[in-house]
Amino acid sequence: MKDFFKILKYIKPYFGKTIWYTIFNGLSVVFALFSFTMVFPFLKILFTPDKLVTEPVEFSFNSEAIIHNFFYFLSGIIKTNGAITALMYVCLAVIIATLLKTGFMFLGRYFLITIENSVVKDINLKIYNKILGLPLSFFSSEKKGDLMSRFSSDVSEIKIMVSNFMKMIIRDPLSIIIFLSYLFFSNFYFTLFILIFLPIIGIIIGKIGLTLKKKSFVAQTTLGLLVSRLEETLTGLKVIKIFNAEQKVRQSFKKLNNNYYRLKNSVEHRKALSSPLSEFLGTIGVISIMYFGGILVLGENSSLSSEEFIAYLVVFSQILTPAKSLSRAYFDVQKGLASQQRIEEVLFVEDTISEIKNPASIIDFKSEIELKNVSFKYDTTNVLKNINLKIKKGETIALVGESGSGKSTLVDLIPRFYDITEGEIIIDGLNIKKYKISDLRKILGNVNQETILFNNSIKENIAFSDGDYSLNQVESAAKIANAHNFILEKPKKYDENIGEGGSKLSGGQRQRLSIARAVLKNPPIMILDEATSALDTESEKIVQNALENLMKDRTSIVIAHRLSTVKNADRIYVLQNGEIIEQGKHKELYEMNGNYKKLCDLQMV
Numbered sequence: 001m002k003d004f005f006k007i008l009k010y011i012k013p014y015f016g017k018t019i020w021y022t023i024f025n026g027l028s029v030v031f032a033l034f035s036f037t038m039v040f041p042f043l044k045i046l047f048t049p050d051k052l053v054t055e056p057v058e059f060s061f062n063s064e065a066i067i068h069n070f071f072y073f074l075s076g077i078i079k080t081n082g083a084i085t086a087l088m089y090v091c092l093a094v095i096i097a098t099l100l101k102t103g104f105m106f107l108g109r110y111f112l113i114t115i116e117n118s119v120v121k122d123i124n125l126k127i128y129n130k131i132l133g134l135p136l137s138f139f140s141s142e143k144k145g146d147l148m149s150r151f152s153s154d155v156s157e158i159k160i161m162v163s164n165f166m167k168m169i170i171r172d173p174l175s176i177i178i179f180l181s182y183l184f185f186s187n188f189y190f191t192l193f194i195l196i197f198l199p200i201i202g203i204i205i206g207k208i209g210l211t212l213k214k215k216s217f218v219a220q221t222t223l224g225l226l227v228s229r230l231e232e233t234l235t236g237l238k239v240i241k242i243f244n245a246e247q248k249v250r251q252s253f254k255k256l257n258n259n260y261y262r263l264k265n266s267v268e269h270r271k272a273l274s275s276p277l278s279e280f281l282g283t284i285g286v287i288s289i290m291y292f293g294g295i296l297v298l299g300e301n302s303s304l305s306s307e308e309f310i311a312y313l314v315v316f317s318q319i320l321t322p323a324k325s326l327s328r329a330y331f332d333v334q335k336g337l338a339s340q341q342r343i344e345e346v347l348f349v350e351d352t353i354s355e356i357k358n359p360a361s362i363i364d365f366k367s368e369i370e371l372k373n374v375s376f377k378y379d380t381t382n383v384l385k386n387i388n389l390k391i392k393k394g395e396t397i398a399l400v401g402e403s404g405s406g407k408s409t410l411v412d413l414i415p416r417f418y419d420i421t422e423g424e425i426i427i428d429g430l431n432i433k434k435y436k437i438s439d440l441r442k443i444l445g446n447v448n449q450e451t452i453l454f455n456n457s458i459k460e461n462i463a464f465s466d467g468d469y470s471l472n473q474v475e476s477a478a479k480i481a482n483a484h485n486f487i488l489e490k491p492k493k494y495d496e497n498i499g500e501g502g503s504k505l506s507g508g509q510r511q512r513l514s515i516a517r518a519v520l521k522n523p524p525i526m527i528l529d530e531a532t533s534a535l536d537t538e539s540e541k542i543v544q545n546a547l548e549n550l551m552k553d554r555t556s557i558v559i560a561h562r563l564s565t566v567k568n569a570d571r572i573y574v575l576q577n578g579e580i581i582e583q584g585k586h587k588e589l590y591e592m593n594g595n596y597k598k599l600c601d602l603q604m605v
Contacts, residue, residue, distance in 0.1 A: 006340060007165050007333070010119045010158075017111045017118075018166070024108035025171045029178045031101035033315065035094045112166055120159045126347055127151055135353040136417045137378070146225060150346060154339035161336020164329035172322035172329065179319045186312055190292075221342065222260040229253055267335065289316060353416055359436040365443050365524040365555060366428045368392045369414065374423035376409060383409050384578045387423070393524075396556040398566035400599060401575035407559045410575070411527045414557075415441050442466075445523035447547070449530035451510040453502035458487055459494040461502075461513055465521040473520060481516035482546040483509070508543055515546045526551060528558045563600055572596065 011018060056072045077086040131147065183191040233249060290313065374387040384406045391397050399407040413420055416437060425432045432440055453461050462477055463469040474494065478484040486509055490496035502510040518526065528547060544565060560566040567586045574582035574589065574596045582589055582596050589596040 006344075007162065007337075010122070010162060011115060011166070013122070014115045014118055017115050018170070021108050021111040021115070021166065022170050022174065024104045024111065026174050026178070028101050028104035028108060029175045031097045031104065032318070033178060033182055035097035035101065108171070112163060115166065116159050116163050119162050120155055123155050123158060123343065124151070127155070127343065130347055130349070133351055134349060135351065135419075136412070137352065138349060146221075147346070149226075150339075150342050154342050157336050157339035158343065161333050161340065164332040164336070168326055168329040168333060172326040175322035176319055176326075179315055179322075182315055183312065186315075190312075222256070222263055226253075226256055226260055229256060289313065353419055353437070355437055356434060359439075360430060360434050362427065362430075362435050362439045362443060365393060368428070369525070369555070370426045371410075371413075372424050372426065374410075374413065374420050374425060376406075376413060376418065376421050382578060384413075387580060389573060389580065389583070391555060391557065393555050394553070395570040396551060396558060396568075398558045398560050398569040398572045399575060400560055400563060400566065400572060400596065402599075405575040406578040407575055408529055411529060411557055411559060414525075414527070415444050415446075443523050443525055445518040445521050445526045447511070447514050447518050447526070447528050447550070451502065451507075451514045453498060453505075453510055453513060455497070455500045457492075457495050457497055458490070458513065461498065462494075462516045462520055464517055469520060474516075477516045477520035478513075480519045480546070480549045481512045482542050482549075483512035483516050486512075511543050512546055515543070515550055519550055524554060526554045526556045528556065530559050530561045563603055574599075 056069050074086065074090075077089060081089075127150070180191065180195075229252070233253070294309075369391040371387050371389050374384060375382070376384040387410065389397070399410060401407055409418070412418055413425060414432070416432060419433070427435070427440075454464070459471065459474050462474045471494065475484060478487055478494075487493055487496070496504075498504050498510075498513075502513065505513070528551075558566055558569065566572060569586070571583060572586060572589055573580050574594075576595060582592065582594050584592070590600060591597075
């Protein structure tokens with residue numbers, strides 16, 4: 001029951017549409033009942049003229065009085081206009097009732113579709129906004145494919161769940177209540193007797209549905225792993241082929257796919273059982289009613305006439321349709337609840353990078369950055385230990401060291417992509433945790449080894465930062481980044497689409513666009529994370545020149561794999577196993593004959 005209340009929170013914003021959905025479905029059932037029930041008594045009078053009713057009785061809500069007066073009305077039409085005309089009137093009345101029934105059914109469905117798609121829209125937006133707000137540490141332990149699966153497959157399951165939940169709590173119960181009301185009205189004690197079959201159906205279906213939610217959760221999780229494996233294959237296809245690993249990854253995917261196949265079969269088989277099971281149980285109910293009702297009709301003092309009994313059976317058969325729909329909806333809701341649980345695992349992730357109340361604003365960088373006794377760990381793994389350094393405004397400092405020494409992690413702490421475990425980072429005399437995060441990141445620029453570009457135009461990629469930029473400003477940034485000339489060679493120039501991840505550009509061109517993007521943002525502090533290490537010699541020279549243009553009159557933090565690019569830095573920090581082991585200028589460090597000299601000698605700097 002607690003899970004059902006969770007579904008209601010999705011529907012709550014659309015309460016008004018839910019009311020209209022309820023009204024139109026109720027009217028649809030009423031006119032369906034009307035079209036069924038008016039035919040049988042009319043046929044009785046039509047084909048047995050000796051039973052025409054000539055006198056009405058005083059109106060009351062008694063069933064016998066209402067039926068008697070209805071017979072009187074039909075008898076009057078037959079006597080006045082003839083049986084054929086009366087038959088035509090009844091046929092027209094049934095057509096009009098059916099038109100109204102189907103029309104109201106459409107209107108109910110119209111509002112249900114609006115609610116379904118509104119819920120999907122809301123969830124998509126919530127997930128996307130949550131992903132944007134989550135710290136990078138979350139994505140180090142989560143697979144992208146699994147997140148994509150939650151965004152697509154699980155959201156689709158929730159749409160189905162909401163639709164079936166609306167049917168389960170409104171449409172189908174409403175149909176059953178209206179039809180049952182008629183049956184109670186027709187014969188109270190007989191209806192009370194047959195109601196014993198409905199709880200039995202509910203108990204049996206409920207027991208089968210209990211395992212469906214658990215199985216669905218495991219199946220959806222496996223689908224996420226399947227999508228992740230596909231995403232990894234597409235990304236690493238070149239590596240797979242060069243290492244002849246096709247058979248290895250094929251077998252791994254096959255094993256995962258077979259597991260998903262078995263789980264999906266188990267879920268769908270249980271779901272498929274709902275319809276035949278409810279139909280079989282419903283048939284038992286109808287046959288029981290036929291038997292016991294037949295005994296009543298055939299009895300000497302029967303309170304139920306043959307035509308009333310036929311009408312009773314027809315109306316009861318109409319209960320079976322919403323009852324079967326109710327069981328199917330229950331199974332789909334159980335599946336959807338598993339998907340809802342997976343989505344909430346993302347939506348309710350605690351954001352560890354949080355702001356204090358009333359954070360300070362920082363518009364510009366004025367004096368220095370200081371890291372005091374900074375330590376950081378991923379889970380239980382120490383990455384940085386007791387880091388102390390200062391960067392004054394206008395300085396260029398370099399971080400060097402072997403792969404895995406903690407260089408990239410260190411610079412990721414300054415924009416608060418991660419929060420430190422111990423110590424503090426201070427900018428202009430204030431701990432960065434006391435600044436507004438968006439303001440802090442506004443004064444920082446970044447150019448990475450792995451260039452991140454988007455499937456859009458060159459202009460949109462350069463002007464990606466928050467703010468409105470003119471074409472002239474974009475072109476000026478491109479010129480500083482040595483990108484303007486190659487852009488002009490493109491057919492659409494600055495409107496040229498660069499493909500997914502900049503796939504239509506060379507590595508050097510992608511990096512120069514990344515630099516142009518940083519130039520246009522114009523931050524006072526620039527972080528360069530091995531920005532030239534993945535380039536060929538010719539591209540490196542062009543990009544290095546662009547980087548030098550970028551670093552003019554800025555405070556720069558440079559992570560360098562090629563030490564020749566940082567020889568002129570104001571200060572060089574050498575990291576090893578997360579600790580600063582040497583610091584100073586190039587010449588000083590080289591003459592120390594320590595770790596830095598070894599790195600230089602290896603590169604022949």
